[in-house]
Amino acid sequence: GAGVSQTPSNKVTEKGKYVELRCDPISGHTALYWYRQSLGQGPEFLIYFQGTGAADDSGLPNDRFFAVRPEGSVSTLKIQRTERGDSAVYLCASSSGTSGVNEQFFGPGTRLTVL
Amino acid sequence: TQLLEQSPQFLSIQEGENLTVYCNSSSVFSSLQWYRQEPGEGPVLLVTVVTGGEVKKLKRLTFQFGDARKDSSLHITAAQPGDTGLYLCAGAGGFQKLVFGTGTRLLVSP
Numbered sequence: 663g664a665g666v667s668q669t670p671s672n673k674v675t676e677k678g679k680y681v682e683l684r685c686d687p688i689s690g691h692t693a694l695y696w697y698r699q700s701l702g703q704g705p706e707f708l709i710y711f712q713g714t715g716a717a718d719d720s721g722l723p724n725d726r727f728f729a730v731r732p733e734g735s736v737s738t739l740k741i742q743r744t745e746r747g748d749s750a751v752y753l754c755a756s757s758s759g760t761s762g763v764n765e766q767f768f769g770p771g772t773r774l775t776v777l
Numbered sequence: 778t779q780l781l782e783q784s785p786q787f788l789s790i791q792e793g794e795n796l797t798v799y800c801n802s803s804s805v806f807s808s809l810q811w812y813r814q815e816p817g818e819g820p821v822l823l824v825t826v827v828t829g830g831e832v833k834k835l836k837r838l839t840f841q842f843g844d845a846r847k848d849s850s851l852h853i854t855a856a857q858p859g860d861t862g863l864y865l866c867a868g869a870g871g872f873q874k875l876v877f878g879t880g881t882r883l884l885v886s887p
Binding site for chain 1: 781808810812817818819820821822825865867869873874875876877878879880882
């Protein structure tokens, strides 16, 4: 596809469960970002990949959150022992990583609800 | 910590009116971007401004980057219902995370 895709679009889980959220970036984009957006607020940075490695994971709130990008394309955000406060829209973005300006293109997001 | 404050937080206007949204920070950014987000979708990039004092126009939207690259404004002329959405500014410092503003929710009524 032409844009960033994310699956699932919606995920409802129970407190304490494990979830995985998937992101397919734009083909050829080397940089991939995860953000979290709470209702009515701007997105907050979680983690940034350049290729396969996490270049900046300073936004991950705690060690229950982990993300991987093993082949430098698709990325998975993993959340262990989910809590109600994890409920939010999780956005993925990608950029070419080669131009002089960091223009990021966002997917539609995954809405996570923890009951 | 870099913060971007947007004002107003919410704006409800009639079709045909003009409006300005402000984005302010105490930090300098190498570039600043404006996004519009509609319910159930991710933010969509409208414009990127790079040079201090730069002005860019996109149809009825005019974007300005402050001389010191710490603030920006978005002006919409003759707003239309299709302009309704959440407007977000975001500061960038190279190929790293974007720091998003608090957002301005715009409602344009017919």
